Every structure is written in structure tokens, then in C-alpha cells.
Amino acid sequence: MNGCILVLVALGLSIVFGLMGIINFAHGIFYMLGAYAGWLTVHLTGSFWLALLAAPIAVGLVGVLVERGVLKRIYGTRNANFAGVLVTYGLAIMIPDLVRMTFGRPGKPFAVPEALTGSLFRLGAIDVHRYRVFILLVTAVLLPLLWLLLNKTNLGLVIRAGTSDNLMVQLLGINVARTWTITYALGAALAAFAGVITAPLVAVAPEMGGLVLIECFIVTVVGGMGSFVGAVVGGLLIGETLALTGMLYDVLADVVIYLAMALVLLVRPRGLFGQEGMSEE
Amino acid sequence: MRGLALAALVLATVPLYADYTPFYLGLLTEVLVFGLFALAYDVLLGHAGVLSLGHSAFVGVAAYTTGLLLARYRAPLELSVLAGAVGGLVTALVLGALVLRKRGVYLAMLTLALSQVFYYVVLMWTPVTGGTDGLGNLPVLALSEPLGWRLSKRPVTRYYVVAAVVFLAMLAIRYLLRSPFGRVMRAVKANETRAAACGYDTRRVKLVAFAISGLFSGLAGALLTVVLEFVPIENIHWQMSGAVLIMTLFGGTGTLLGPFVGAGVFIWMRDFLSKYLEYWEVFVGASFVLIVLFLPEGIVGTLARLVTRRRAAPVSAEEDRLPEPERLVRADPRSGDADGRLLESRGLTKRFGGLTAVDRVDFVVRRGELRSVIGPNGAGKTTFFNLLTGVLPPSAGRILWKGADITGQPAHKISRLGIARSYQITNIFGDLTVFENVRIAAQSRVTHYRFWGNPDRLTAVNERAEEILRELGLSARRDVRGAELSHGEQRYLEIGVALATDPDFLLLDEPTAGMSPDETRRTAALVRRLAGLVTIVVVEHDMEVVMGISDRITVLNYGEVLAEGTPAEIRENADVRRVYLRD
Numbered sequence: 001m002n003g004c005i006l007v008l009v010a011l012g013l014s015i016v017f018g019l020m021g022i023i024n025f026a027h028g029i030f031y032m033l034g035a036y037a038g039w040l041t042v043h044l045t046g047s048f049w050l051a052l053l054a055a056p057i058a059v060g061l062v063g064v065l066v067e068r069g070v071l072k073r074i075y076g077t078r079n080a081n082f083a084g085v086l087v088t089y090g091l092a093i094m095i096p097d098l099v100r101m102t103f104g105r106p107g108k109p110f111a112v113p114e115a116l117t118g119s120l121f122r123l124g125a126i127d128v129h130r131y132r133v134f135i136l137l138v139t140a141v142l143l144p145l146l147w148l149l150l151n152k153t154n155l156g157l158v159i160r161a162g163t164s165d166n167l168m169v170q171l172l173g174i175n176v177a178r179t180w181t182i183t184y185a186l187g188a189a190l191a192a193f194a195g196v197i198t199a200p201l202v203a204v205a206p207e208m209g210g211l212v213l214i215e216c217f218i219v220t221v222v223g224g225m226g227s228f229v230g231a232v233v234g235g236l237l238i239g240e241t242l243a244l245t246g247m248l249y250d251v252l253a254d255v256v257i258y259l260a261m262a263l264v265l266l267v268r269p270r271g272l273f274g275q276e277g278m279s280e281e
Numbered sequence: 282m283r284g285l286a287l288a289a290l291v292l293a294t295v296p297l298y299a300d301y302t303p304f305y306l307g308l309l310t311e312v313l314v315f316g317l318f319a320l321a322y323d324v325l326l327g328h329a330g331v332l333s334l335g336h337s338a339f340v341g342v343a344a345y346t347t348g349l350l351l352a353r354y355r356a357p358l359e360l361s362v363l364a365g366a367v368g369g370l371v372t373a374l375v376l377g378a379l380v381l382r383k384r385g386v387y388l389a390m391l392t393l394a395l396s397q398v399f400y401y402v403v404l405m406w407t408p409v410t411g412g413t414d415g416l417g418n419l420p421v422l423a424l425s426e427p428l429g430w431r432l433s434k435r436p437v438t439r440y441y442v443v444a445a446v447v448f449l450a451m452l453a454i455r456y457l458l459r460s461p462f463g464r465v466m467r468a469v470k471a472n473e474t475r476a477a478a479c480g481y482d483t484r485r486v487k488l489v490a491f492a493i494s495g496l497f498s499g500l501a502g503a504l505l506t507v508v509l510e511f512v513p514i515e516n517i518h519w520q521m522s523g524a525v526l527i528m529t530l531f532g533g534t535g536t537l538l539g540p541f542v543g544a545g546v547f548i549w550m551r552d553f554l555s556k557y558l559e560y561w562e563v564f565v566g567a568s569f570v571l572i573v574l575f576l577p578e579g580i581v582g583t584l585a586r587l588v589t590r591r592r593a594a595p596v597s598a599e600e601d602r603l604p605e606p607e608r609l610v611r612a613d614p615r616s617g618d619a620d621g622r623l624l625e626s627r628g629l630t631k632r633f634g635g636l637t638a639v640d641r642v643d644f645v646v647r648r649g650e651l652r653s654v655i656g657p658n659g660a661g662k663t664t665f666f667n668l669l670t671g672v673l674p675p676s677a678g679r680i681l682w683k684g685a686d687i688t689g690q691p692a693h694k695i696s697r698l699g700i701a702r703s704y705q706i707t708n709i710f711g712d713l714t715v716f717e718n719v720r721i722a723a724q725s726r727v728t729h730y731r732f733w734g735n736p737d738r739l740t741a742v743n744e745r746a747e748e749i750l751r752e753l754g755l756s757a758r759r760d761v762r763g764a765e766l767s768h769g770e771q772r773y774l775e776i777g778v779a780l781a782t783d784p785d786f787l788l789l790d791e792p793t794a795g796m797s798p799d800e801t802r803r804t805a806a807l808v809r810r811l812a813g814l815v816t817i818v819v820v821e822h823d824m825e826v827v828m829g830i831s832d833r834i835t836v837l838n839y840g841e842v843l844a845e846g847t848p849a850e851i852r853e854n855a856d857v858r859r860v861y862l863r864d
Contacts, residue, residue, distance in 0.1 A: 023386045073574050081386045082332055086530070086573045089334075093523060094566025101560045214519075217394040225387065255405075258398040262379055265391070269382040 003239025004139035008194035012187030018226035022084030028209030034192025048113035056189035063188025107205035224274025319540030321497030327534035329490035330470030335392030341517025343502030369499015377491030416512035480696035480725040533579025629678035640840035651812035656837035701784035711764035722781035
């Protein structure tokens with residue numbers, strides 16, 4: 001389950017990097033905002049299903065604001081990629097405090113929706129919870145859809161072409177600016193969706209973005225930055241490693257994934273599925 | 282120098298101006314320590330051009346090392362501080378060696394992720410580190426060691442001791458930045474590819490920059506332990522890296538004073554603003570975003586720019602005489618293998634996915650030859666150059682230099698062999714002056730890692746650089762930034778940078794690209810006159826130039842050698858005519 005959520009969050013990070021060359025440090029914030037938007041929806045309407053829809057849309061709009069309001073200003077400047085890291089980093093410092101200001105310091109409880117409580121069946125000594133199966137299914141449906149979006153639609157074609165040669169795509173008369181906005185918003189919405197479905201498993205808190213961001217970094221290093229398959233395989237690998245080591249020997253859980261990352265860096269710096277030359281600059 | 286004296290004076294007299302309470306003096310001490318940390322950070326960011334988000338590991342490891350030595354082993358204070366600094370250095374070397382396999386923003390992401398390992402180790406190793414409670418109970422005050430007693434209960438004494446250490450560290454950093462190695466770091470920051478082509482091992486240069494940065498960050502971490510008498514776990518959390526980044530950019534990167542000003546502003550926000558604004562990080566984050574967007578030079582950088590009026594660049598006094606090639610070239614005429622083969626490729630191939638850009642090219646250049654490589658667009662000429670100069674690894678085939686296999690050698694090693702190149706798309710150190718462009722290239726033949734002395738006193742290097750500028754007619758422009766030159770001048774500088782590495786072998790990639798007819802004629806004459814003194818391979822599109830200057834011509838088409846021969850032979854070659862006419 002951890003794996004599924006990591007896949008969704010890392011995928012957004014990876015797509016945005018692939019297209020825009022920016023490591024989006026605000027990505028964890030979108031995840032956290034998604035969880036809060038979900039909590040707010042449930043709090044107001046009582047419907048978890050509505051939250052699943054409302055949170056990605058709301059946070060996607062925040063993504064549009066960030067891209068149009070802040071990131072747009074740095075495109076084409078000297079060291080634009082550095083500046084992209086810096087401004088999104090600034091947002092990552094600022095926004096959790098804004099959330100604390102609005103919702104208070106302590107986290108918010110988020111109950112598992114009633115229809116999904118309890119265990120579905122028992123597998124040996126392990127209870128298989130309905131909600132966890134739900135996450136698995138949702139991811140299993142969403143991933144092929146995303147793949148189709150990126151590989152079989154016009155938008156996906158432009159995104160992938162822009163990833164390999166942005167200038168050329170512009171010269172072909174395609175509105176790259178809009179593609180960038182859409183891509184950034186898509187990444188934000190994905191993270192937000194992951195945030196809502198995680199919310200019942202953890203406490204919704206302003207700090208939840210920072211941790212997931214670093215785990216996503218590890219996923220993209222292991223899987224290969226900018227690669228769809230890399231994000232999926234890397235996410236599952238890292239997520240399940242975390243879960244397993246967490247079960248076996250809690251103390252080591254956090255360190256093992258870092259060692260995995262260091263190993264990949266030493267043996268295969270471009271990641272398991274990364275393209276040669278990608279992420280060099 | 283006057284600035285330093287003033288800084289020393291201010292540091293020495295600050296406690297006298299007003300009746301500071303111990304609290305304020307403690308804060309001031311902290312500002313100095315964080316200023317040192319930010320300065321150490323800026324060695325990497327502002328001078329070597331590496332964005333790190335992992336400095337929490339350097340400062341944190343140092344803080345814990347010092348703290349543990351004091352708390353558990355009752356080690357002398359000086360030794361503990363020193364050990365802390367070394368801890369920072371070692372951590373930086375380990376982390377740097379891992380992350381420098383990547384570059385740019387990807388590297389920044391890696392530093393952040395890897396630095397968190399140290400946080401988790403501290404977090405889990407509670408019996409030793411105190412976990413989330415931090416490491417307290419440090420007997421800094423109780424020590425009766427030579428310096429320990431002086432750090433008595435009086436904050437003023439502690440202030441002076443820390444101020445002295447910070448001031449000395451700042452002097453050391455300043456000295457390093459102004460050394461010949463400091464210039465190498467700046468060249469790597471300005472243009473890493475070009476620095477490698479000049480013979481500098483850029484990855485190692487950056488690793489050394491990491492080490493320097495880690496050492497002084499470590500010193501700051503150790504001092505922080507002494508000042509606070511406590512090691513909070515926040516010291517090793519990634520937000521510490523964020524804090525130092527914010528301080529550095531607030532103050533202004535690339536300056537000595539900036540990091541200290543930035544540290545002051547940050548600590549003011551943390552300790553005073555937070556009294557009135559519970560959510561002060563909103564303010565910090567927002568002002569950081571604004572600074573990055575609107576004041577990228579920071580507070581000090583912007584002020585400095587406003588205060589110092591820019592000097593007008595001297596007008597170019599065009600010299601219309603041709604250079605003396607003997608002064609430009611210092612090749613060894615006896616070099617080369619017995620039958621004069623200097624550079625040779627055998628079956629050289631480069632594939633990009635399904636595309637074969639260079640296809641089984643056999644190529645021999647003899648000493649003293651002037652060879653042109655021509656071919657339609659996309660024939661693989663530039664890729665061929667990139668293979669020969671180690672920019673790209675070949676997919677198959679071998680490259681021989683004076684009979685020895687050099688296949689797969691990195692660009693900086695190729696340069697050290699005596700192979701220099703110019704680029705099709707102008708590739709100079711845009712941020713460095715014209716003189717420094719050539720000087721740093723000449724310095725690569727003399728010294729890379731010299732951390733002492735004044736680079737302006739490397740007489741042989743300077744004379745060489747002056748000579749090249751004079752011969753190329755660029756002397757009048759010596760103090761202008763490379764990026765501000767006209768296109769034609771940049772093309773000349775490009776050749777000058779290549780010649781300054783004293784090559785035996787010169788690869789020129791379209792030296793006349795974009796030049797006026799007059800400039801083209803001058804350049805062709807220059808290339809012709811250099812030939813005979815140095816072996817030259819030139820890629821060129823201007824057929825008049827090619828036919829006029831070449832000894833032999835190689836024609837590439839779809840990555841393959843189509844023909845090779847004297848200009849007369851090539852002119853008559855049916856295959857070549859077919860390819861060019863169709864084109």
C-alpha cells in the first residue's frame with residue numbers, strides 16, 4: 001500500500017522534472033494539501049467519495065497558481081533550474097506554516113470510510129483490510145489510465161516531445177506554456193489524490209509533505225528520473241521495502257532505503273529505468 | 282584589506298558600544314557562527330557553482346562529534362572542536378563522492394536525500410546521541426583546559442574567542458578563494474565543459490570544494506556546540522540545510538560579507554519576528570521566494586552593485602596585423618610516432634539509439650598536417666570531434682594518440698595529452714574576463730590544486746595569456762567579460778583558450794561560423810599560419826576556406842568516410858560531387 005501511494009506521488013515529481021527540468025520541492029506540499037482538502041471535504045459534506053474528487057481538483061488549481069504566479073517568472077532566466085529548486089523550496093517552508101495557521105498545529109483525524117472498514121479476508125495470520133485492497137485497486141486502475149494519457153493522447157505526445165526537445169516543440173507552433181501549466185497541475189493533482197487516500201492510514205498533519213518528498217527522491221533515483229516505469233517499479237520497491245523492514249526490524253526501515261539509493265548511485269547512476277543523459281544537467 | 286581591518290575593528294568593539302545583556306551577546310556569537318557556516322556553504326554555491334541541500338550533515342556530524350567528545354570522553358575543548366571540523370570534512374568527502382556522479386538540480390536532490398541518513402542514525406542511536414532530546418550536559422564551562430577556562434561564565438570572553446576563530450576562518454577561506462585553485466573553481470562554475478576541455482578534472486575540483494566547504498561547515502558546527510552547550514537534533518535535520526541556504530541567498534552569494542548579513546537577518550527573524558508572528562516561517566519562506574525572484578544577488582550583492590559604478594568597457598582598438606604564429610604555438614615538433622602518426626582512429630563508431638552518427642571511421646592525421654573534415658549537415662562531424670576529445674564515449678572502435686590507445690579517456694585527460702579544441706557553438710567562460718579566459722587555460726599547464734599564493738603572480742602563466750591576447754588582437758578587451766564580446770571576437774577568444782593549453786594538436790570546429798567575410802579571411806589566414814607549427818584538424822563549411830588552406834580533406838557522409846585526399850582530388854571526386862550537388 002505504501003508502495004502504491006509512493007508510486008502516485010513520485011510519478012508526478014518525475015513527469016514534472018522530465019518536462020520542465022525542475023525538481024519540484026513543493027511536491028510534498030501538494031500531497032499534504034490534498035490530505036487537508038480531503039479532510040475539509042469530509043468535514044463539511046461527510047462524503048469520502050466527494051473528497052477523492054474535490055481534493056485533486058482543488059490542489060490542481062493551486063498547482064496552476066504556483067506555476068503561473070511563481071515558476072513562470074524564472075523560465076528562461078540564467079540558472080532557471082536552480083531557481084526552480086529554490087523557489088519551490090521556499091514554498092515548501094512557507095506553506096506548512098500557512099496550513100498550521102489555518103487548521104492549527106495538531107493533525108486532523110481522518111476515519112476510514114465506513115464502506116471500507118474492516119477486514120476483507122484473512123491470509124494466514126494477516127488480516128487483509130478492505131481499505132488497503134481499495135488503495136491497491138484504485139492504483140491499479142489509475143496507472144494504466146495515466147499511461148494512456150501520456151502515451152496515446154495529444155497532450156501526452158506534447159509532454160514527451162517537450163521532454164526531449166522543448167525548443168523544437170515550440171517551433172512547431174505548439175503552446176508549450178499551456179502544456180507546462182497542465183503538466184504541473186497534473187503532478188499536483190496526482191500528489192493530492194495520493195494524499196487523500198493516505199489520509200485514513202496516517203494522521204493528517206502539516207509535516208507529512210516533507211517526509212514523502214524525500215521518499216520520492218529516493219524512488220526517482222532508484223527508478224530513474226523522468227521514467228514512467230521507473231517511478232512505478234521504484235515506488236513499489238521502496239514502498240514495500242519500507243513496509244517489510246518496518247515489520248521485521250523497525251529501527252532499520254529508514255536507513256535501508258537510503259542504502260539502496262546509494263547502491264544504485266554507485267552501480268547505475270541513471271537509475272534502473274533512466275535514460276542515458278537524462279538528469280545530467 | 283581595508284575592509285578586513287574594518288571588520289576586525291567592528292568585531293573587537295561591538296561589545297563596548299552598548300551594555301549588552303548576556304542574551305544579546307550570545308545571539309551575536311550565534312550570528313557569527315552561522316555566518317561562518319553560510320560562508321562555508323557559499324564556497325560551494327557561490328564559487329564552485331554547486332547547489333547542496335545536504336549541509337545539515339556536515340554541520341550536524343561536527344556538532345555531535347564535538348558534543349560527544351566533550352560529554353562522554355571529557356576531551357579537551359580545542360581537540361573536540363578540531364575533531365568536529367574534521368568530521369565535517371570527512372562527511373563532505375563521502376557525500377560529495379556519491380553525489381558528484383550527477384550534476385545540477387539532480388545533485389541537489391541527492392544531497393538532501395543522503396544527508397537525511399545522518400539524521401536517522403542520530404535519531405535511532407538514542408543511547409549515544411540522546412535521540413530527539415539532543416545531546417546535553419556538555420561540560421564546556423567546567424573544563425579547565427587552556428582555552429576552556431577562558432570560556433568562563435562571562436559571555437563577553439566567549440564572544441571574543443568565537444569571534445577570533447570565526448575571523449581567522451574567514452581569512453583562511455578568503456585566502457583559498459583567491460588562490461590559483463580558487464580561480465579554477467570559478468572557471469568550473471562559469472563553464473564546466475570548457476574547464477574540462479582545458480584539462481581540469483572538474484569532478485575532483487568540485488569534490489575538493491565539497492571538502493573545503495565541509496571542513497569550515499564542520500568548524501561552524503563544532504563552535505555551535507560550544508556556544509549553545511547543547512546539540513539539538515535540529516542541527517542535523519534537513520531544515521538546517523534550508524536555513525543555511527536561505528542565509529546565504531539573503532545576504533548575497535559570492536561575497537564575503539553577505540553570508541554574515543544573511544545569518545544576522547535569519548536569526549533576527551527566528552528570535553524576534555517569531556515573538557510577534559507565531560507563524561514566522563511563512564514570512565521566511567515568502568521573503569526567500571521574493572529574494573530569489575527579484576533580488577538574486579542578495580542584500581549585500583545588490584548594495585555592492587548600486588555603490589560601485591560600472592566602469593565603461595574600453596573600446597576595441599582593432600589591430601589589423603596578422604599574428605605571429607610562432608608566439609601562439611608551443612608544440613614540440615619532434616612529437617608523434619615513428620612514421621609521424623599523431624592521432625588515429627580505427628573503426629570509430631557512435632550510435633545514439635537507432636541512429637549511427639559516426640560509422641567505422643578510420644582516420645590518420647600525421648604531424649604538421651592541416652586536415653579539413655567536411656560533409657553535409659548531420660554527417661557526424663561534430664560527433665566525431667566529441668569522440669576524439671573524450672566528450673562522448675565511442676560505441677565501438679579505438680582512438681590512438683602517438684600510437685597509444687586513449688579510447689574512453691575523459692575530456693580532461695585528453696586535454697592534458699596536448700589535444701585542444703574549439704567549439705562550433707561558442708563555448709567560452711562567459712562570466713570571466715577575456716584575460717581570465719585565456720589565463721585559466723594557460724594555468725592548467727602549470728598548476729591545478731594550488732591552495733596558496735596569488736594567481737596574478739604566476740608570471741609564466743600571465744605572460745603566456747598576455748601574449749596570446751596580443752597576438753589575437755584582443756589585448757584592448759582584456760578586462761571585458763567574455764559574454765560581452767562581439768561574435769567575431771568570441772570566436773577568436775575561443776581559439777585563444779584552446780591555444781593557451783599549448784596543444785600539439787588542435788581541433789577547430791567551424792572557426793569561421795557566423796563571421797563576416799572579412800573576419801573569415803583573417804581567420805583562414807590565421808589557421809594557415811598556425812599549420813606547420815601545430816597539427817590541425819578543422820571542420821569547415823566554407824568551401825573556399827577549405828580548398829585554400831587544407832593539406833588533405835576527409836569527407837564524411839552519414840557518419841562514414843566518403844572520400845579522402847588532397848583538395849584537387851576531392852574537387853574531382855565523383856562521389857563527393859554527387860553528395861554536395863544533391864545537398
